[in-house]
Amino acid sequence: MRTPKHMLSGADIFFECLRREKVEYIFGYPGGAVLKLYEKLYDVDHLKHILVRHEQGAAHMAEGYAKATGKVGVVLVTSGPGATNTVTGIADAYMDSVPIVVFTGQVATHLIGNDAFQEADIVGITRPITKHNFLVRDVKELATIIRKAFFIASTGRPGPVLVDLPKDVINSVCEFEYPEKVELRGYKPTFLGHQNQIKKAADIIKNAKRPLLYVGGGVLMSNGERELRLFAKESNIPVTMTLQGLGAFPGNDPQSLGMLGMHGTYYANQAVNNCDVLVSLGARFDDRVTGKVDSFATKAYKIHVDIDPTCIDKNVIVDLPIVGDVKHVLAELASEMNGQMDLEDWWAQINAWREECPLNYEKNDGKLRSEYIIERISEKTKGEAVVVSDVGQHQMWVAQYYKFNNPRSHLTSGGLGTMGFSLPASIGAAFGVKDRTVISISGDGGFQMNIQELITAAYNKLPIKFIIINNSFLGMVRQWQELFHAEKYSFTDLSASNPNFLKVGEAFGLKSFSTNNPAEVDDILDEALSYNDGPVLIEFKVVKEDMVFPIIPSGATIKEMMTKRLDPKEMV
């Protein structure tokens, strides 16, 4: 059926296109250049606009929504400062391949380049941090560009797309015809993996003695968790995950070795170092994973499955690349396997490493520790919650101690490492997945980076559990200062300058708790988890100077892994 032609304004076309893209939420903030859109928005009822308190918050909310649901997150902001405030969120989405579309207002086309009021060249600014971006110069192009934006953001390796909307384009009128199809001759992501390569990979895997699956966020993006589980279970091959891969395979399954890399488990890293076939699935050999590249998995034949050809041979040269959608490739690989492999010796070795050096922390001195809190949260939510961590030590403890059962449950800023991500991203997630518990976990530093969005959560009565792991320090930086910077604790001690978090929570209208007593943790969590009328805030005051172990120093190898704080007595 052809859409009947009729005259519409740019603003009308905008909302009509969003309706057709099935957009449920816009995270936005108004301003001069987008007033016309807000005028229309007043009467739009096919989507909900969420008013944020800072445009960075809007971008992270869109990310949280997208990561939790797999759908495209949408942002609408004004020109100039509104646009530039989204930049961190866009860069974050670019690094972690999150599908979001950011609409920015722009000054009228005839004023572009004139240093007009609230003009910023946001297309220029975001060129290196978007998958693609557009400046709409004629209202006739608007519908096609919006269609392309959503298509590009959500297909292939997903990523952020920005669409800059000059004021006159939004105001002018044209004959509207919805483009049922968009033609992008320069953009054709390879979807199906090469048959012969897949066959070859399966043969090599079948003959391996010490195979290992190295699973990244790509598995989740392609919705390939079922195929992964099937393949892993059928074959009996151990699984290790990257920070972004957590949740692709159940964390409490004995076949999971947990996370690998800098703060990964001893046994996962030993397995990487000793495997004879390493199958990388939607992962990109990031430096936080590989450490010293030349010493990474040197004994292994490396198979690399990824939808993005630029990821292949970028950091580590692999033996067998397969470009394609991970879900599909996994399904094909699974069908090529013939049952359980005999990996008894390999598993015996892995289990020995497990016993030699399990994840561990001090449990007997009666002090409140982050690891304990995360363990309790994991237990109480049975690994079923959506946990949105921020950046720092607590992030690594979440990755180590929360046993994720489900995909799209561990939301974190991995590539860019953006402090201030968790609070707004959890809000986006809570809008997207109404039927699941959403828990935001931040450090006392990062919590203050987008603290203004607490009111967005409170006003919308989102039952998010905001947890602050307060160690009175910029903990991760403090850790590096202790280990690598001569114990100069330069500007990382917040004990004298942190606000009263309990009162902050109350001021924003949140049910708030604070404790430093391990004995109270369970009760507080129970109360918080059963409260669903709005957000809660819990401040856990933990010991100040704990460190994340194990740690492989930046650019080092597993030989340099530290598994516990050196005892000064042992050092003499």
Add this chain to the structure above:
Amino acid sequence: MKHTISVLVENQFGAFNRVATMFSGKGFNIHSISIGETETPEVSRMTIVTEGEDKIMEQVVKQLNRLIDTIKVVDLTGQTRVERELALITVFYQKGTRAELISICDIFRGNVVDINNKTITLEITGPPDKIDAVVNVLEPFGIKEMARSGTVALKRGEQLKLDKNLVTQQ
């Protein structure tokens, strides 16, 4: 090693910038870059001369391909191709050297395109190494200014086979 990469891009706002931004963002070298229209008005051809290890060159091609506006990326290195560059070179002359400069220009099949009482401007076209040679020869005379267009290149059309067919058909 130097590579000549030919890129067809959508003739669209920002496409050139996107390529340039990608090069600087990834830390790739650019020796020269030239861009202009093709036989199809919506498509432009960029010819990029870049240098680096094979592994880097592979990344360059992949990263170019990844850009949404690029339609086709071909590394012409190692393929039979035609490469040309244009240079305008203004050289100082003295009474005794003017004729010599003009004869050098002739040897390289160039044109004299401007002259005044101190300088003479030569137009030279050819493969980039020929331009390098001209520059070398002219340097001792004192080059005042130079503008090089950067390389443009095309793959050579399939030869011989086609011709034979034509012949037999006749």
